[in-house]
Amino acid sequence: MITRFLAPALAAVALSACATIPETPTAPEPVTLRIIGLNDFHGNIEPIRRPIRVMDDAGVVQEVPAAGAAYLASAVAKYRAQDKHSMVVAAGDLIGASPLASSIFLDEPAIGAMNRIGLTYNAVGNHEFDRGWQELLRLQQGGCTRYTMRDPCQVESDFSGAEFGFLAANVITADGTTLFPAYGIKRFGTGNAEIAVAIIGLTTVDTPTLVTPSGVDGLTFADEAETINALVPELVEQGVDVIVVSIHQGLYTEVGYNDKSCGGVSGPLLDILGRVDPRVDLVISGHTHYAYVCDYSAIDPARKFLVTSAGYGGSMLTDIALTVDPVLGDVIAARADNIIVQSEVRGADGTLLPANPAFEKFAADAAVAAYVARYVDASQAAADRKVGVISGPAPKPGPATEESHLGNLIADAQLAGTRSAGAQIALMNNSGIRAALDPADGTTVSYGDIYAVQPFGNLLITRSYTGAQLLALFEQQFDGEGFMQTFSVSEGLAMIYDLRRPSGSRVVSVMLDGKPIDPAATYRVTMNSFLAAGGDSFTVFTQGADSVTRPVDLDAIEAYLRAVPVRELPAIGRITEIK
Incomplete structure (x- = not known):
C-alpha cells in the first residue's frame, strides 16, 4: 500500500516546490469614522446677536462672536473633510423657539440650511413638536399643506422637505409604530474593511409636558434607556460595528466647554446613561444648552463611551473621531472636541464685533449665505x-x-x-x-x-x-x-x-x-x-x-x-x- 502511493506523493512534493505559495491576506487597518455632532440649533440661521460666553480650560470666561448657518456650513465642511468616512448627526431642537427670520416661515429655512450643511440624521427634540406632529411630518416630507396659523411655502413655493432623516425611536403612534424610524444605518468602506454605523435617535420622555398637548395628541413617549436597550441586540444581529445614540436630553456641568473631566455633571441624562447597554459606543446629547465632552467611563468604567453636547444655536460643533477595528467590529479609540464656530457678528451700529484671536474664525459659505439672505430679506419688513x-x-x-x-x-x-x-x-x-x-x-x-x-x-x-x-x-x-x-x-x-x-x-x-x-x-x-x-x-x-x-x-x-x-x-x- 505504501509503494502504491509513493510515486504520486513524491510528484506532488516536486510540483509544490515549483508553485507560488499564496500570501496570507493582510488584516485591514483600523478605520477612522468622523462624526460631526450638533444640537439645539433652534433655527439660528443668522449669527447670534451677542457674543457667546464660554469658560476655557484655564477657567477664564471668553466672549466669542459665533453661529450662523453659513459659518456653521464652513466649519462642518472643514472638520468633516479630515476623514473620508464621515457623517453629521444632530440631537434635536433644530427648529422651534427660533429667531423671526426662520420662525415666521415655519422654520423652513432652518431645514433648508441643514440640507445644505449636509446633516445626515436628526433625533427629534421637544421643540420639533411645537407646531404639532403633522407639521413636523411636512417638514420631513415636503409640501405646502397648512397645519398652523401661518402659511407655509411663502419663500420657496416648492418646499421639498428635509433631505436628512428624522429619528424617533421612543415616539410611538396610536398604531404602535414609531412616528419616524427608530434608527438609521450607514455603511462605510468595502470588503473586509467595511464598517456599519447605527444611529438611534430619541427625545426626552418629558416632551408631552414641554409642548402644547395638542401637538403630541395620539403619541406616546417611551422610556429612553428601555428603548435604547431594546434596539441594541437587534442592531448587533444586523452586524452593526458602531452604535451611536443621539438623544435630546442632557447634562449640566461645572467645567469649561471642552474640559474632558465630566466635572460636576448632573441632570436627567445621568440616570439614562447609567441604565444604557454598555455596547453603545457614543452618545450625542442636547436639551440643556450646555457644552461638554464627557468620558463616561470616568463615572462608570463598564460604559466606555463619550457623551457630547455642542451648546446652543449652532455656536459650536463637536468634532468626533472614532477608530474602528473592522475585524473585531468594535470601537478601539474615541476622541472629541467642541469647536466654537466663530463668525462675523454685527453690533447695533452695523459694525463688526471684534474677533477673539484665541479661537479659529470661519468664513461664510457663499451658497448657504445666499440662501439665508433670501429669508432674512423676506422677513426684514416685519422685523423692523x-x-x-x-x-x-x-x-x-x-x-x-x-x-x-x-x-x-x-x-x-x-x-x-x-x-x-x-x-x-x-x-x-x-x-x-x-x-x-x-x-x-x-x-x-x-x-x-x-x-x-x-x-x-x-x-x-x-x-x-x-x-x-x-x-x-x-x-x-x-x-x-x-x-x-x-x-x-x-x-x-x-x-x-x-x-x-x-x-x-x-x-x-x-x-x-x-x-x-x-x-x-x-x-x-x-x-x-x-x-x-x-x-x-x-x-x-x-x-x-x-x-x-x-x-x-x-x-x-x-x-x-x-x-x-x-x-x-x-x-x-x-x-x-x-x-
Whole structure:
C-alpha cells in the first residue's frame, strides 16, 4: 500500500516546490469614522446677536462672536473633510423657539440650511413638536399643506422637505409604530474593511409636558434607556460595528466647554446613561444648552463611551473621531472636541464685533449665505416695524425661579389685553421667555425684538378658577413634577414661598390687591394656550371654566407697548422666597 502511493506523493512534493505559495491576506487597518455632532440649533440661521460666553480650560470666561448657518456650513465642511468616512448627526431642537427670520416661515429655512450643511440624521427634540406632529411630518416630507396659523411655502413655493432623516425611536403612534424610524444605518468602506454605523435617535420622555398637548395628541413617549436597550441586540444581529445614540436630553456641568473631566455633571441624562447597554459606543446629547465632552467611563468604567453636547444655536460643533477595528467590529479609540464656530457678528451700529484671536474664525459659505439672505430679506419688513419704546433693556430670567422685569412686563401686558374677558390675574411661565428684550438702541422696540422674546405664537386664554384651585396651581410650581419654576405674575399679585417646607405646603401666601386669595371665591385668570393645556406640568390650568380666547400673546404685548409713549419696566418684588 505504501509503494502504491509513493510515486504520486513524491510528484506532488516536486510540483509544490515549483508553485507560488499564496500570501496570507493582510488584516485591514483600523478605520477612522468622523462624526460631526450638533444640537439645539433652534433655527439660528443668522449669527447670534451677542457674543457667546464660554469658560476655557484655564477657567477664564471668553466672549466669542459665533453661529450662523453659513459659518456653521464652513466649519462642518472643514472638520468633516479630515476623514473620508464621515457623517453629521444632530440631537434635536433644530427648529422651534427660533429667531423671526426662520420662525415666521415655519422654520423652513432652518431645514433648508441643514440640507445644505449636509446633516445626515436628526433625533427629534421637544421643540420639533411645537407646531404639532403633522407639521413636523411636512417638514420631513415636503409640501405646502397648512397645519398652523401661518402659511407655509411663502419663500420657496416648492418646499421639498428635509433631505436628512428624522429619528424617533421612543415616539410611538396610536398604531404602535414609531412616528419616524427608530434608527438609521450607514455603511462605510468595502470588503473586509467595511464598517456599519447605527444611529438611534430619541427625545426626552418629558416632551408631552414641554409642548402644547395638542401637538403630541395620539403619541406616546417611551422610556429612553428601555428603548435604547431594546434596539441594541437587534442592531448587533444586523452586524452593526458602531452604535451611536443621539438623544435630546442632557447634562449640566461645572467645567469649561471642552474640559474632558465630566466635572460636576448632573441632570436627567445621568440616570439614562447609567441604565444604557454598555455596547453603545457614543452618545450625542442636547436639551440643556450646555457644552461638554464627557468620558463616561470616568463615572462608570463598564460604559466606555463619550457623551457630547455642542451648546446652543449652532455656536459650536463637536468634532468626533472614532477608530474602528473592522475585524473585531468594535470601537478601539474615541476622541472629541467642541469647536466654537466663530463668525462675523454685527453690533447695533452695523459694525463688526471684534474677533477673539484665541479661537479659529470661519468664513461664510457663499451658497448657504445666499440662501439665508433670501429669508432674512423676506422677513426684514416685519422685523423692523417699530412697536413701542421701553425705559431700558430687560434681561430674560436666568434660573426659571427668578423674577424679572421682563416677565412682569409680559404678565402685565397679558392682563391688560384680557381685561375685557374679566381677567384679574395673568400668569406667564418663565420657560416661555426665550430672549432678553434688548433693542438695538436700548429703548426702541421692534417687532423682531418681541418676536425673539415670545416666538411660539400662543393664544391668550382667560378662565375662571376657585381660590382653592388657584392656590393648588401655585403649589405646582414646587411639587417636583417637571422642572421647578415660578410664574411671572401681573401687577397686584404677590406670592411668598419657602422651599424648606414640605412639598404641597411651600406657598406661604398669595395676595391679590393686598388681600389673601379666598379659597371659596372665584377668580378670572389669563394664561397662554401652552399653559392652558397643562404645559410644563401645570395640570390645574386644565380645570378652569368659562374660557374666553383672546389674540396672540405678541399682539397683547405690542398693544401694551403702543399704549404709552414710553413703557416703564415694572419693578421687582412680586415674588419673595423665604430663606
